[in-house]
Amino acid sequence: MVKDPNSSAPLKKKRKTVHGEAETESDIYQKICDNEVKEAKSRDSAKDSKLYYQTLSKIHEQLIKVRDLKLLGPKGSSEQYESLSSFLAEVVINICLIKKLNRMDKLNQVSERDSLNVEKQKCDSIKLNYQNLVYEFHHLLNETNKCLAFKSEFENIELVSFEEFMANAPESITSEFKNLNLNDSEATHSLKLATLEWELTQRKNLAEQCKLLEDQKKKIVSDITEKNAKLNEISPLLNTILKAAKPLQEHLGLSTTEMREEHPLALLLADPLYILYANIVAYKGAFETTLTVTIVGDKDEATQFNEAQEVVNANFLNEDDSEPEFDLPEVEEVVEVKKRRHRKAVQQVDPFEEKKKKLLEMHPLKVEVNFFVEDGPELSVNFSYYTKLKLVTVNSKVKVPTKITANSAKEILAGHNILSELIDSDTGLESPNPSTGYLLKKMGLGSFQLLIPDIGYAYGWAQSVCGINFLTSKKFCEKLSQQNVEITLKIIRKRLANRTHLARQMQQLESNILPSIPKSIDVPMTHVSQLNKWTSISFQEFCQASFTQTLIDEDFVTSSDLFYSVKIVRGEAVLETLVVIKNTYPTPAPLFALNLNYKGELNSTNCDEIRDMERILNVEWDHGVKSSSWLLSAQLTYLCSFLDIYLETLDQKDFPPNTKFIRTISGRNRRRPFVFRKIGTGIFSQY
């Protein structure tokens, strides 16, 4: 019935092609296939699908009609039958049509798929291209970053500043940067390059210069060594000339100064004394002129002694075994070195004396050092060296000036105590050499103190100025001596000055006069009590006094101190005063022990006022070393005033007041005004 006009033509063609098939089977088939493909391409798939659905609905309708007809059953007429078969024929036609459509569709699909594949391939290749580009881009980016991050050596090079560069570099380089714009990066870059280049040329120049200078230096060094060698050759020549000239010089009498004469003698000194001598001479040259040092003794004797000593030393190794026999009383063996000695030994048969002599062998040369004080005493100190005892001992003499006549004043200057305790508790009464005790015991000579009258005092400081230090293993050490010479000489000088001051004060005290005191020192001037009978006493006498026991118990005094007694008198009252002066006067200050005889005996053990007086005199004096010229006098002046105060506060009838004070007594301890204040002529108060 209704046929698609579009579809009818291909159907006809199709039939034709089916006809042609029989003729050339393969060709036709190929052609048909090609045709079909063409047809499929030319057809519109959307229309085909519409046609497909139409066809389906037609089949549907026709089948419904067929069924209706069939339901009518056999009763149907032939007419009906005809229409039934025509309907069925149409259905079959339509099914053929559907089949055709299906085939077209299939073919179409194939061709579409092919074309899709082609497109896909195209797409892939484009994508690949694109990815390559991206990769390349990243790679380039990395490279640029690397470039940017690159650090070159030139950044570490210290470059000259822009101004300096402009000033120093040649015009040809700098001209383009005269109008430099700092924001222009290219300009700054080229500036940098230029500066770097300039730096390089400069450095090259400097390196060259350095090389030149080094060459010069080498040359000069070689010159110097050459000249040194020449000089060395000259020196022995000079020596021989000097030697040759000596007899001539002597003949002409050119070298006869005192110093040179003494020097050969110095070479003969015992080692410790030589060190002492050398150091004192050096010290004298550097500081003082009022000091003299001389070597006392016979030159020949010294040479002999030294030679003998060498012989003994040489034999010493061999004699080692026989040494224990040394202490046997064999006189003959002991004397062998010198004839003179032998004779003496024979004369003195006493083996004890001989032993003693042997032990107390002394070097014949001594060193004498003299100290002077202007219009004062002269102190000469004699150092001797005992070779067996290995000790330096000291004997001292003082020339007391004629002006000083008082006994106590003479005493304080003379004698050994002027040198005693220069250093704490160095009395010189004990040997600083620990081996001395054993030596003396071995020889049965008793204590060292018994020897002192014979040999002199063995002060510790005397050992140290001679470079002998018994505490360390080194025996003679020049450094030790050098350190000590200056200190010790200063101390001796100071000591001598202090003693002179003391002597001058005692000179006046002995004639019952209180020496005058410099005005800068506050002392009470108006005392009534008088000084009487200044004398020196011994340690034993000091100990025997009833009121000194507590001071002795407390170890405030030792037997090596100096003791004096004085009386201070006012009316019936007599103040017995014992004064202890330390060897190291004026530090610490002299100590006072008081005993008042007035209506009974009053002293520090039974009277607080006397105790208070003692306290102020003994405790509150710390004026240092400079006070030596007036300290003792000042203390005695105070003491006189204290006695006045005590008596005046005790009994105003018997002792009319002369001293000014604010309150006579105060406090629970009924304290007396013993504190002096320099107000007007002076006032005393309790505080």
Added chain:
Amino acid sequence: MVYNKINKQFYNTILTQAFSPCGIFLITGDIYGVLSIFNLSKIVNPEGNISKEELTPKNRITVKEGFQINSLVSTQQHLLVGGYGEIYAYLWKNIKGSNKNIQPAWSIELPSGQDDFNKAEVNSMSFNETSGILYGGGGDSKIYLFNLERRTILKVLNGHTDYIHSINIKNNQILSGAEDGLVNIWDLRTYKITAKIEPHLNSKIARSHLGKWIGAVDCNEDYIVCGGGPRLTLYHYRFLTNCAIFPIDDEGIHVSNIFDDKVFAGGRSKLFYQANFNGDIVTEIPTSGATTYSVIKQSNPFKILSIAGSSAKIDISLNCMYKDQQLSLY
């Protein structure tokens, strides 16, 4: 110099002593203005030998360099120090501590005498715990009443013509002994002198060569004991008549106390005496110093009697009969 340093302590004099409220520490005040603090616990219960360290002060406080400490009073909180023109208060907890540099918590200055010569020593102090009033007398012949809380002067009592050595409070009365030879008895309600004793007027008691000064005065309910230049004498409180003169060999009394039923007395004498009210001497203890200036006694937490004076040594007696131990300032 070493010598000078030892000398200084050797000549020291202790004028006053006090126990801490706990009873373990002994404080002394000396003429150099230094408080020395001793720990007594080791000395009271000796285990083996006592080292020299335990016999010397554990700590020292310099109150005012060179100005003597005249009196000490111990309260629950403070140690009150009578100095020269000033009363200082130290906290006990500071004193007991180990700190070396101890400063006073506060101080009261006496009004009289502004220059260094004229200030008044605070020779004697007494403290009433219940009323919180501190009584002090000394160099300017006046007795001051201080309110300790406010540290102000409540009242000044004028009645002596010379400086005061010793004061003592009992109930509502104060007794004061002075250099002018008077013992005044004051009524604290009226602040008037109710009675006075003048021992130097009695020829049996007076010792003209020593002077008329009264160095110490103490009392209990029935008796007054006083002495100084005049002999140590016991008086009836009510009748103020002399009932006993003690046969003591001395050159001036500086300490007299009534402890329980005994009279303790010392002064410029080699011995320290204990006597009963009949005037008989019970015990004599030899002293280290020439003069005794301070005696204190306590029963709790342990019995101890401490005697000090013009010596750097302090004599300690545990049974009040003889010297057990000797403390030293150096």
